[in-house]
Structure formats: structure tokens, C-alpha cells
Amino acid sequence: GENVEQHPSTLSVQEGDSAVIKCTYSDSASNYFPWYKQELGKGPQLIIDIRSNVGEKKDQRIAVTLNKTAKHFSLHITETQPEDSAVYFCAASLSRGGFKTIFGAGTRLFVKA
Amino acid sequence: DAGVIQSPRHEVTEMGQEVTLRCKPISGHDYLFWYRQTMMRGLELLIYFNNNVPIDDSGMPEDRFSAKMPNASFSTLKIQPSEPRDSAVYFCASSRNSYRSYEQYFGPGTRLTVT
Numbered sequence: 001g002e003n004v005e006q007h008p009s010t011l012s013v014q015e016g017d018s019a020v021i022k023c024t025y026s027d028s029a030s031n032y033f034p035w036y037k038q039e040l041g042k043g044p045q046l047i048i049d050i051r052s053n054v055g056e057k058k059d060q061r062i063a064v065t066l067n068k069t070a071k072h073f074s075l076h077i078t079e080t081q082p083e084d085s086a087v088y089f090c091a092a093s094l095s096r097g098g099f100k101t102i103f104g105a106g107t108r109l110f111v112k113a
Numbered sequence: 114d115a116g117v118i119q120s121p122r123h124e125v126t127e128m129g130q131e132v133t134l135r136c137k138p139i140s141g142h143d144y145l146f147w148y149r150q151t152m153m154r155g156l157e158l159l160i161y162f163n164n165n166v167p168i169d170d171s172g173m174p175e176d177r178f179s180a181k182m183p184n185a186s187f188s189t190l191k192i193q194p195s196e197p198r199d200s201a202v203y204f205c206a207s208s209r210n211s212y213r214s215y216e217q218y219f220g221p222g223t224r225l226t227v228t
Contacts, residue, residue: 032215034215036219041221042221042222043204043221043222044204044219045219046216049214049215049216099144099146099161099163099208099217101146101217103155103156103157103158104155105155106156
């Protein structure tokens with residue numbers, strides 16, 4: 001089955017710096033890669049996603065890149081702000097025939113003011 | 114819309130007791146997911162339904178766990194008998210089958226403590 005590995009487990013940056021979180025997946029059939037942000041005491045919330053037919057997607061300060069050949073995808077947050085502090089999860093999903101989504105272990109991001 | 118609703122928000126029970134967690138998905142969503150989150154194992158998919166039918170329950174840890182979805186607006190996750198290692202936060206999420214978006218909307222979770 002699908003396995004998603006995520007690094008680093010903890011990331012601390014200064015406000016204004018960039019943060020990068022990297023994930024790898026094992027099932028080459030996976031075709032949908034969402035990123036979720038989880039704040040303390042809440043459920044995860046989608047912040048950006050990318051499909052296998054796209055190499056890069058950007059939404060304001062957040063961007064995601066996908067390398068299908070290497071089975072890598074990454075989240076980039078620029079100009080980090082204290083409110084970006086949270087746990088971030090990458091995930092891989094096969095959208096055909098169902099929505100089985102496998103999540104990475106999560107990255108706890110600290111943005112220091 | 115009120116979003117995904119889960120109840121109770123917190124549950125404390127003794128080992129051996131039956132626990133029932135409840136979920137109301139967003140109206141119009143045809144996929145419903147149950148996840149378990151722990152520090153050790155992260156966010157694990159337990160089971161998911163499509164149009165009230167269980168599609169994949171391979172993540173259900175043991176026969177002590179069961180899930181039902183009697184209609185499009187209600188689902189339950191039951192643990193009988195409960196054990197201390199079942200302590201976790203249980204999330205329900207729902208999604209609409211749409212080519213435009215596969216976003217899963219998560220509820221606030223139920224924090225279960227089994228003593």
C-alpha cells in the first residue's frame with residue numbers, strides 16, 4: 001500500500017524567513033497530493049493541493065512542487081508569519097475508485113517573532 | 114454550513130466500556146472518513162464510506178472497532194470493549210466527489226481517554 005514519509009518532523013524559522021517541508025510517496029499510481037494545516041485543538045484544514053498532471057502550484061505565500069519521477073513533493077512557505085505556526089501534513093491519494101488518503105507524520109512549524 | 118459536526122468533543126471512559134462516537138457530515142458530501150490521531154502513529158485512516166457504503170475498512174485496528182453510516186447525514190464509530198491504547202483523537206471528515214476539488218473537511222475531533 002501507499003506510504004508517505006515527511007521531513008523534517010520539527011522546523012523552527014525566524015519570522016520572514018522561508019520554510020520548506022518535503023515528502024516522498026511510494027505508490028506511483030497516486031495522483032492527488034494535498035497539504036493540510038492543523039492548529040492546536042482543531043481538525044486539519046486544506047491549504048493547497050496539487051494533481052499529478054501539474055508540476056507546481058502557487059497560492060500567495062504558499063507553493064507546492066511535485067516531481068513524479070522521483071515521487072517527491074514539497075511545500076514552500078515564504079515570508080513566514082507567527083500565525084503560520086502549526087502542524088503541517090502532506091498526503092497522497094488515488095482519486096480513482098475512491099479517496100483513500102495516506103498522511104505523512106506531520107511537521108511542527110514554529111515561526112519565531 | 115455548520116461544517117462537520119462531531120460528538121462528544123471529549124469522552125473519558127473506563128477500560129471495557131463501550132464507546133460510541135458520532136459524526137454529521139456536511140450536507141451534500143458523499144464521502145465520509147474516520148481517522149485516528151496519536152503522537153506515536155500520526156493520522157491514520159480507519160474507514161471510509163461512499164454514499165453510505167463502506168469502501169475500505171482496512172485501517173480498522175481490530176474487531177473491537179465498528180463503523181456504520183445508516184444515512185447520508187449520520188455516522189458512528191463504536192469501540193467495544195475499549196482499551197487504554199484506544200486513547201486518541203478521532204476525526205471525522207467529509208468530501209464531495211467532484212473533479213474540481215477533493216478537499217476533505219475535518220470535524221473538530223473527539224478526544225477519547227480510556228482509563
